[in-house]
Amino acid sequence: MNDRQKLEHLVSRVGPPDAASREAARLRLNSLTKPRGSLGALEDLAAQIAGIRGETIPSIKDKVIILMAADHGVVTRGVSLYPQEVTRQMVLNFAAGGAAINVLARMAGARVVIVDMGIKGGLPSYQGIVCKMIDFGSADMSAGAAMSRDQAINSLLAGAEVFENELANGLDILGTGDMGIGNTTSASAITAAMTGKAAREVTGRGAGIGDGQLDHKINVIEQALAVNRPDPADAVGVLEKVGGFEIGGLAGAMLAGAANRIPVVIDGFISGAAALIAAGICPQIKHYLIAAHLSAERGHAACLKQIGLRPLLELDLRLGEGTGAALGIFLAECSINLMREMATFEGAGVSDITREVTL
Amino acid sequence: MNDRQKLEHLVSRVGPPDAASREAARLRLNSLTKPRGSLGALEDLAAQIAGIRGETIPSIKDKVIILMAADHGVVTRGVSLYPQEVTRQMVLNFAAGGAAINVLARMAGARVVIVDMGIKGGLPSYQGIVCKMIDFGSADMSAGAAMSRDQAINSLLAGAEVFENELANGLDILGTGDMGIGNTTSASAITAAMTGKAAREVTGRGAGIGDGQLDHKINVIEQALAVNRPDPADAVGVLEKVGGFEIGGLAGAMLAGAANRIPVVIDGFISGAAALIAAGICPQIKHYLIAAHLSAERGHAACLKQIGLRPLLELDLRLGEGTGAALGIFLAECSINLMREMATFEGAGVSDITREVTL
Numbered sequence: 001m002n003d004r005q006k007l008e009h010l011v012s013r014v015g016p017p018d019a020a021s022r023e024a025a026r027l028r029l030n031s032l033t034k035p036r037g038s039l040g041a042l043e044d045l046a047a048q049i050a051g052i053r054g055e056t057i058p059s060i061k062d063k064v065i066i067l068m069a070a071d072h073g074v075v076t077r078g079v080s081l082y083p084q085e086v087t088r089q090m091v092l093n094f095a096a097g098g099a100a101i102n103v104l105a106r107m108a109g110a111r112v113v114i115v116d117m118g119i120k121g122g123l124p125s126y127q128g129i130v131c132k133m134i135d136f137g138s139a140d141m142s143a144g145a146a147m148s149r150d151q152a153i154n155s156l157l158a159g160a161e162v163f164e165n166e167l168a169n170g171l172d173i174l175g176t177g178d179m180g181i182g183n184t185t186s187a188s189a190i191t192a193a194m195t196g197k198a199a200r201e202v203t204g205r206g207a208g209i210g211d212g213q214l215d216h217k218i219n220v221i222e223q224a225l226a227v228n229r230p231d232p233a234d235a236v237g238v239l240e241k242v243g244g245f246e247i248g249g250l251a252g253a254m255l256a257g258a259a260n261r262i263p264v265v266i267d268g269f270i271s272g273a274a275a276l277i278a279a280g281i282c283p284q285i286k287h288y289l290i291a292a293h294l295s296a297e298r299g300h301a302a303c304l305k306q307i308g309l310r311p312l313l314e315l316d317l318r319l320g321e322g323t324g325a326a327l328g329i330f331l332a333e334c335s336i337n338l339m340r341e342m343a344t345f346e347g348a349g350v351s352d353i354t355r356e357v358t359l
Numbered sequence: 360m361n362d363r364q365k366l367e368h369l370v371s372r373v374g375p376p377d378a379a380s381r382e383a384a385r386l387r388l389n390s391l392t393k394p395r396g397s398l399g400a401l402e403d404l405a406a407q408i409a410g411i412r413g414e415t416i417p418s419i420k421d422k423v424i425i426l427m428a429a430d431h432g433v434v435t436r437g438v439s440l441y442p443q444e445v446t447r448q449m450v451l452n453f454a455a456g457g458a459a460i461n462v463l464a465r466m467a468g469a470r471v472v473i474v475d476m477g478i479k480g481g482l483p484s485y486q487g488i489v490c491k492m493i494d495f496g497s498a499d500m501s502a503g504a505a506m507s508r509d510q511a512i513n514s515l516l517a518g519a520e521v522f523e524n525e526l527a528n529g530l531d532i533l534g535t536g537d538m539g540i541g542n543t544t545s546a547s548a549i550t551a552a553m554t555g556k557a558a559r560e561v562t563g564r565g566a567g568i569g570d571g572q573l574d575h576k577i578n579v580i581e582q583a584l585a586v587n588r589p590d591p592a593d594a595v596g597v598l599e600k601v602g603g604f605e606i607g608g609l610a611g612a613m614l615a616g617a618a619n620r621i622p623v624v625i626d627g628f629i630s631g632a633a634a635l636i637a638a639g640i641c642p643q644i645k646h647y648l649i650a651a652h653l654s655a656e657r658g659h660a661a662c663l664k665q666i667g668l669r670p671l672l673e674l675d676l677r678l679g680e681g682t683g684a685a686l687g688i689f690l691a692e693c694s695i696n697l698m699r700e701m702a703t704f705e706g707a708g709v710s711d712i713t714r715e716v717t718l
Contacts, residue, residue: 032459033449033452033457033458033459034458034459034678035440035441035565035566035567035677035678036567037567038566038567038676038677038678039459039676039678039682040655040674040675040676040677041674041675041676042674042676081394082394082710083710085710086709086710089707089708089709089710090392090709092707092708093392093702093707093709096702096707098392098700098701098702098706098707099392099393099701099702100391100392100393100398100697100701102700102701103693103696103697103700103701104693104697106696106700107689107692107693107696206394207394207397208394208395208396208397296399312674313672314673315399315400315401315671315690316399316400317397317398317399317400317401318394318397318399319393319394319397319398323398327690327693330466330689331674331686333466334462334463334466334686337462337465337466338459338462338463341457341461341462341465342457342458342459342461342462343452343455343457343458347457348448348451348452348455348457349448349451350445350448350449350452351441351442351444351445351448
């Protein structure tokens, strides 16, 4: 099989979630000692995960955050607050356990899998870091395609391969995270391309640029869109033209998650852009995605709306790395543990007036 | 000291939070390897807790949820979906570990302290349950005051006593929770009294009553307000006239939390009504309160707005018991652990361009 055929095969494995398990979870939730529906979004989450896993009360034991990093050629255009070397510096910080994602992953009991999808200059050591480098960073999208079509497909397949390796190590729920100086520029271009919105509507301040630099960033994105003319009907082409290697890797991991019936908790704006690519390739994937939070970064709401996802949290996070996904994984585990550990009305001898009323 | 003097003394112990510790926490947050402010509400939370504790990086080790239960005389008016005996049944379910709060408290690593503030008929056994019963349930507020003024003050002092006993056992952060069939009726009456809003604007479906019963519930609340004429300038009087023993107990625990410089994570609508009483007695208390979530129960938003609190979560929860508070405690611990465990720019060798720009 060539790479295009491998991608098609991966997509063909994504089926619908299991409606019977989802309904059985709803019945179970209604039998528990609480007013019906009173756990709100946590009940929806439990039922969604049951449908994904095809079990009434699935197990969430092994929690994994795949954190993909890459560099972006468009950074030479001065779109970012931080210098490009911060991508590498932060990846080493992740490996040393000192970043926000390390702290929040510990709180959620998740392991973090760090992946180099294409850091400029590579890393001095790959101890504790998976190397899936596609190239030493993408090309400047404002002057042409960010990568070749082969590289786009390779980044998707590499992401799927990382996922499937981790599945073999134990993985019941996936969180996605990103690192890459310049990647909000790419994510904004993807969002504009996939939603049809103007660049200005979906471009924000990233790490915190001021008004002048924001205007410049919007101009650069408009140039990239004008030069490349990405076609929303060809999501792989959008990735090729204005994407990034970590975004392709995350989209591939999401596809592999869905193909393996694993719930995928997506993080903020970069993961949202990756989800737009994945949903463009395979619309069915939306049933497998859980939007952890609404980012403070402009453009994220448009991503989620386009896919049809409602975020669990709105905490004005705009860090990436999978920080919001770690919190989402915690909520997902809460929802499943409620279903498993709560007493039923009958078991606890509590009067279930709603059941009587319904009969 | 008589009871009124004891309450005055408790209130006099509530001072302002420590601005220097809050600012030191902000500086610490800005030195960590992430764009400034990119952890959004979690940064605000960490700074607030630092100010409350008077330490830059406070410890959150012992997490406690105080869950207060009582019955309400107004239930005889047919305002609730469930029969009154469910209060007792659920308290026994809490003690057996089978309720939603038990599951979520385990997830947050918090211990649950169950308190009988006035369950009708009492309990067969107080194994694992604190007895602070003020009376066998409150009186029907639609026919007169729900309790005497002495009982209102006693419920506040009993709540403070429960808190201070638990403080001696180790308590770094408090969550509040409630159980009491009929208590959304009381909470709605308190909210109407304290905010000046019409009963209809702040009355919801509780455990899930239909339209006809909702109209009846609103009529009963209007009667209670007309009969009792609660004065918002006299919060103890509002508690006396339309309150409940668990609501008084929770307000007292909140006051004691603030007096002891402990952050208090308030749960949903019933805890919100208790916070309105506590803030009426001691406006300073708002600095010590963390609103865990916005409940789906109508009226809660008005409570939070009146006090000046912004909820962390909006998950359409409407269960009470402290379920939202447990999730809020988890976020609070996340915020503090980020401050303690993250590497600094300098320590991790990451370029801090924002610092250079600022200099």
